[in-house]
Amino acid sequence: MTTSENSTTTVSSVFLPVGYVDTEATLDGGQAFRWWPEESGGYRGVVGRRTVNVSETEGGVSVTPLDGKGTDGLQHSMLEYLGHDQDLEGFRVRFADDPCLGPALRGYSGLRVLRQDPWEALFSFITSSTSNIPRIKLNVGAAAEKLGYSVGPETRDVTFPEPEVVSEAGEQFLRDLGFGFRAKYLVPAAEAIASGQLSLTDLREASYADAREALTALHGVGEKVADCVLAFSLDKPESFIVDRHILRALHKWYDLPEKASLTYAADWARDFFGDHSALANQYMFHRERLARRASEWGGAHVERALPEDD
Numbered sequence: 303m304t305t306s307e308n309s310t311t312t313v314s315s316v317f318l319p320v321g322y323v324d325t326e327a328t329l330d331g332g333q334a335f336r337w338w339p340e341e342s343g344g345y346r347g348v349v350g351r352r353t354v355n356v357s358e359t360e361g362g363v364s365v366t367p368l369d370g371k372g373t374d375g376l377q378h379s380m381l382e383y384l385g386h387d388q389d390l391e392g393f394r395v396r397f398a399d400d401p402c403l404g405p406a407l408r409g410y411s412g413l414r415v416l417r418q419d420p421w422e423a424l425f426s427f428i429t430s431s432t433s434n435i436p437r438i439k440l441n442v443g444a445a446a447e448k449l450g451y452s453v454g455p456e457t458r459d460v461t462f463p464e465p466e467v468v469s470e471a472g473e474q475f476l477r478d479l480g481f482g483f484r485a486k487y488l489v490p491a492a493e494a495i496a497s498g499q500l501s502l503t504d505l506r507e508a509s510y511a512d513a514r515e516a517l518t519a520l521h522g523v524g525e526k527v528a529d530c531v532l533a534f535s536l537d538k539p540e541s542f543i544v545d546r547h548i549l550r551a552l553h554k555w556y557d558l559p560e561k562a563s564l565t566y567a568a569d570w571a572r573d574f575f576g577d578h579s580a581l582a583n584q585y586m587f588h589r590e591r592l593a594r595r596a597s598e599w600g601g602a603h604v605e606r607a608l609p610e611d612d
Contacts, residue, residue: 315366316376320386323363324412325356327588328384332435333416333534335426335442338458348446349383350419351461352376353454358412369454385417388539393578402555406585409608413588415580416534420502421495422462423535424517427527428487444479468492487522494520502536510538525565533580542571542579547590555586 329337329345337347337356344357346368353369354376365380367373394411397403425445430438449463449471468476469492476485494500500520505513513536517528526543533541544552544564552558552567556574559566575582589608596607604612 314373315364316373316380317359317362317364318377318380318384318386319362320381320384321362321390322412323358323384323414324410325358325363327410327412328414328416329356331413331588331591333584334418334423335429335435335439336422336446336458336462346456346458348453348459348461350379351453352379353456353459354380356380369459382417385415388415388581389578390414390581393581396578397582402551402589403582403585405608405610406589410585410588413584415539415584417537418535419462420505420531420535421465423531424491424495424502424523424527425462425468425488427530428491428522429481429484430530431484431487431522431527441479441481441484445476445481448479465492465495469496484522487520491520491523505532506537510540513538514541525568529568533583539577539580540572542568542575542583543587544568544571545587547587547594548583551586551590 325345326339329347330339334347337345340346340355344355344364344366346353346355348354352367352371355366355368357364357366363380363384365373365376367376394407397407422442426438426442429441433441443458445468446460446462447457449467450460453459453461463471469489473485473489476488481488495502500516505516508516510532513532514525514528517523517531518525526545529541529543532538533543542548544567548571549558549562549564549567552562552571553560558570562570571583572579589611592603592607593611595603596611
């Protein structure tokens, strides 16, 4: 544990010796939607009922509580959140010479797959339909600020609302917040979980196939949304998410047939990458997204792309 001081307060921080973590790519790159960069450094967000700052430091990350509470329990909860037990070393060894993943692993070695709260992940990725990261953050943040409860001094320092709260708020409330057509999918999902019809916690113990089937049974939850939830919150490392970035990468690097469907692409990738599918997916997505930004936007984005992608 470390301690930092200013003129008025003494704040203790917890050091997590997890190796290099790229906090921007991991916390603000499309897996989670309630982290914000702070001027003083690091990212501010709410994990469970704790408001924290997560910042990069040598050999790991430093986690500082921002809610006036101590550090008890923070190390365990943040290790879980950052997916400390995922097989990063095995992944790096296995795909060191892969034409797509090898350079991505060397250039973006700090990328991690998060282990989020399943309900917040499900809500967020239903919200993501035909949207983009800034818009998703705006929508998810608005729902939390209106329906969650405060756990810190800033407006954004709020817990994510429980399914019962979202269900009671109703579809029109969410539409008024700007969720549009997605509201008609969010409320039934909340009702299914609040009623006990679906237990997200139980899905952590279920097989990948059974968990995916349970999620896609929800109105408005397709294969892509289900795979996001499975990868980022339900301990399914064999989950592989296919979007336009990933499909382009599979065509380019792995000679996937040009007319392959999204379902075919996802099935092929799970077979090829196995229990490293979720990790492979994130490294592939990150490389493709930064390469496309460098190509389309230029400027500072060129520096973030891999040299091979210039």
